[in-house]
Amino acid sequence: MKAVCAWCRAEGRPGLIGERPPFGDPAEVRGICWAHKLEVLARTRTSSGAATSPPRDEHVRFLVIVARRDSDLFHRVSEQFLDDPRVRVLLDRRHRERRQGGQPSGRERRRADRRRSADYWEDTRYHPVVIVPVQKTTDASRVLQTPRRQFVPEVTPMDFDALMQARRQLDQWTRDGQDILSTVIPSLFQECEGLRRRAESAEAHSARLGLEIEDLQSEITRLRAEIDRQKLEASAAVDTVDKGLSEIGRITTEVLLKLKGR
Ligand SMILES: [Zn+2]
Structure with a gap:
């Protein structure tokens, strides 16, 4: 199986870590x-480096184990985490102990391969540096105080995996955030600008309508x-006609009376 680093890939590099069991x-x-x-371990450090007392075993949360073949790297990494009380940097002892048993039989090797495949990520034969989270502070104390025993800490990859998961999530959010900044927000601005112009023209339109109203x-x-004026005029005209008619009536009556008087 090919093991590749997802983050290296995300950064555009091949990120090939190497072959891992099951081979082929x-x-x-x-x-x-x-x-x-x-990098994550260094970034998440809480110590400012101003610690006055030497780091105590119960503070150790991560064991950084450097392959025995790479002592330069061991010194470099040791220096990097010198003032981080969470981290204890160790040279791997397991490698030497395994070698002392001589060549394992094919069956043993297959069994070992199966066993190792489970902790591939914590095996210094595959990685120059492995990081093993310490489940409990007592584990760290026990492991660190008994250097001659074979080093098999009771650890869970959960802590570190959770940290990694969180970091990946943060990276994803950062990328999403950049997407939002670079694409979504400008288009929102454009939309806002369009709406603002529409609102302005609607306001102008309504102002014009207001004037028309x-x-x-x-x-x-x-x-x-x-x-009203025409009504008044009309009623005045009716009055005049009434007056005229009654005048005509009066005159007619007078004329008739005079005719009868003759
Ligand atoms: Zn990487």
């Missing part, structure tokens, strides 16, 4: 390379006054 399987399995793990209202007032 062309499938690819993704993980995080030791360099990226160390005022005009119409004064026109209505003027027409109402006109109607």
Whole structure:
């Protein structure tokens, strides 16, 4: 199986970590390379480096184990985490102890391969540096105080995996955030700008309508006054006609009386 670093890939590099058991399987399995793990560990440090007392075993939460073949790297990594009380940097002892048993039989090797495949990510034969989270502070104390025993800490990869998962999630959020900044927000701005222009033109339109309504209202007032005036004139005309008719009536009566008087 091919092991590749997902973060190296994300950064555009091949990120090949190496072959891992079961060998010969062309499938690819993704993980995080030791360099990226160390980077996260360094980034998440809480100590300011101003510690006055030497770090105590119960503070140790991660064991950084450097392969025996790489003592330069051991010194470099040791220096890097010198003031981080969470981290204890060790040279691997397991390698030497395994070698002392001589060549294992084919069956033993197969069994060992199966066993190792479970802790591939914590095996210094595959990685120059491995990071092993310490489950409990007592484990760290026990492991650190008994250096001659074979080093098999009771650890769970959960802590570190959770940390890695969180970091990946943060990276994803950061990328999403950049997407939002670079694409979503500008388009929102454009949309806002469009809406603002539409609102402005609607306001201008409504202002124009308001003026027109005022005009119409004064026109209505003027027409109402006109109607009132014409009503008055009409009623005055009716009065005049009434008067005229009664006058005609009076004159007619007078004329008839005079004719009868003759
Ligand atoms: Zn990587």
